[in-house]
Amino acid sequence: MKSPRLPIAVQQAIMRALRDNLLRANQQLARNYPLPNLSYSQRGTAAGTAWLEKWEIKLNPVLLMENQQAFIEEVVPHELAHLLVWKHFGRVAPHGAEWKWMMENVLNVSARRTHQFEVASVRSRTFPYFCRCQQHQLTIRRHNRVVRGETRYHCMNCGDPLQPGQFSAD
Incomplete structure (x- = not known):
């Protein structure tokens, strides 16, 4: 299945969520971490992935179009938290205590490890x-x-x- 073309308004809402969460984190942590690269190239049933060394977040465009508000409120902070934990603490367990702390105490988002989205549209053979x-x-x-x-x-x-x-x- 070909990825949907994302409307500019959706891309802007995602970028705004990323910027707002990063600003909150930088203020709370007294840091100046740069804005990560953002791409819409994640495939399969994963909503997103954080590429630590590349300082990049990849989002699944199909699931994004089907779950826009959840991506803004949950997925963007989830993946950003991975990057922030890596910069702040180094290499630790992906969903360990540091990640949970970053989600709940810095980004003020519930620390859920996995999404509950319907994935029929992206499930492969x-x-x-x-x-x-x-x-x-x-x-x-x-x-x-x-x-x-x-x-x-x-x-x-x-x-x-x-x-x-x-x-x-x-």
Whole structure:
């Protein structure tokens, strides 16, 4: 699926949210961190990613168009917090105590690790795999890792290795 063309008003609202959150953080931390680069090139089911060394935030344009207000209120601060934590504390756990502190005490946003957006519009082709108790859908990336023999996945419920093929309940 091709990414939607983002209206200027949406891009401006995202940039305003980024600037406002960065200003709040710089004031609270007594720092002068620069505005990160912003791109709309995130794909898949992730709403966004923070690229620490590049000082860049990538946002998913499809999910953004479907969840504009949530991106402004949650996703932009979430990804900005990753960058700020990296600059302020160095390399730490991605959603650890420092990130939670940055979200809640500096940016005044609830520290949720993952989004709850509907992702049907961005979900890629999946492959059916089975265990003893259920069918699983593996992404093409995970399927290819299995095919290349790089890894095996196991069911979190019954612990059996996932196998391509037909479901057979015992």
